[in-house]
Amino acid sequence: MIEIMQIRMKRSKIGLCVLIVFVAFILMIVTTGATSVLRAQPTNSTNTGSIPPTANQVTTRSNDKTFYLFTAEHDGLNETKLGIPADTYSPDVLLVNKGDNITVHFYNLDTTDRHTFTIGAPYNINEDLLPLHNGTIEFKANQEGIFRFYCTYHQPTMAGQLAVQEPPTVEKINSNVPK
Ligand SMILES: [Cu+2]
Numbered sequence: 001m002i003e004i005m006q007i008r009m010k011r012s013k014i015g016l017c018v019l020i021v022f023v024a025f026i027l028m029i030v031t032t033g034a035t036s037v038l039r040a041q042p043t044n045s046t047n048t049g050s051i052p053p054t055a056n057q058v059t060t061r062s063n064d065k066t067f068y069l070f071t072a073e074h075d076g077l078n079e080t081k082l083g084i085p086a087d088t089y090s091p092d093v094l095l096v097n098k099g100d101n102i103t104v105h106f107y108n109l110d111t112t113d114r115h116t117f118t119i120g121a122p123y124n125i126n127e128d129l130l131p132l133h134n135g136t137i138e139f140k141a142n143q144e145g146i147f148r149f150y151c152t153y154h155q156p157t158m159a160g161q162l163a164v165q166e167p168p169t170v171e172k173i174n175s176n177v178p179k
Contacts, residue, residue, distance in 0.1 A: 063099065063100055064101050064103070065097075065100045066104075067094055067102070067103070068105050069091070069105065069107070070090045070107045070109055071089065071108050071109050071110050071115045071151075071158075072087070073086050073087055073088075073110065074088065084156065084157050086157070087110075087115065087151065088157055089159070092159070092161070093160060094162045096141045096162070096163070096164055096165070097141070097164070097166070098141055098142065099141065100141045100164075101139075101140055102138065102139050102140070103137070104137040104138075105134065106127055106129065106134060106135050106137060107134040108131060108134065110131050113131060113153065114129060114130055114131065114153055115154065115158070116129070116152045116153065118149060118150055118151065118152050119147050119148070120148075122143045125149075144166060146161050146162070146164075147163075147164070148162075149161070149162055
């Protein structure tokens with residue numbers, strides 16, 4: 001009778017041990033899972049818990065853009081022989097975001113010729129400069145697209161492009177990548 005009781009006690013001890021190991025195993029899985037969930041969240045020093053997830057998407061915006069635009073001339077270009085003017089702009093591409101306030105400081109470096117900065121609709125700009133003069137053009141880039149600007153005196157060479165693009169949206173996490 002005593003022997004049977006001892007065997008039962010042994011069995012229940014073994015059962016208890018198995019239960020403890022099982023519970024410990026479950027706890028380990030749960031803890032590891034929770035850690036990996038925490039790790040899956042973006043690590044961002046500026047991102048506090050109170051900011052909603054959409055705050056990870058930011059729009060890069062610098063609403064004011066200033067350009068210095070110069071007249072240029074290609075040395076050695078024989079205008080009579082080639083039948084084209086030697087005049088161009090530098091730079092000849094102005095890339096801006098829609099909604100930007102644009103300032104163009106336009107310098108006529110030519111000692112003899114007039115030059116213009118001209119854009120048609122919808123911007124309708126025409127800045128005409130005497131030799132060695134400069135002017136400032138200000139406008140809001142409220143129309144998306146690529147718009148040709150040109151000098152009314154020196155076609156077809158003296159021309160460029162104003163590119164007005166939709167403001168790019170970038171992942172905030174990407175802006176933290178070291179350059
Ligand atoms: Cu010109």
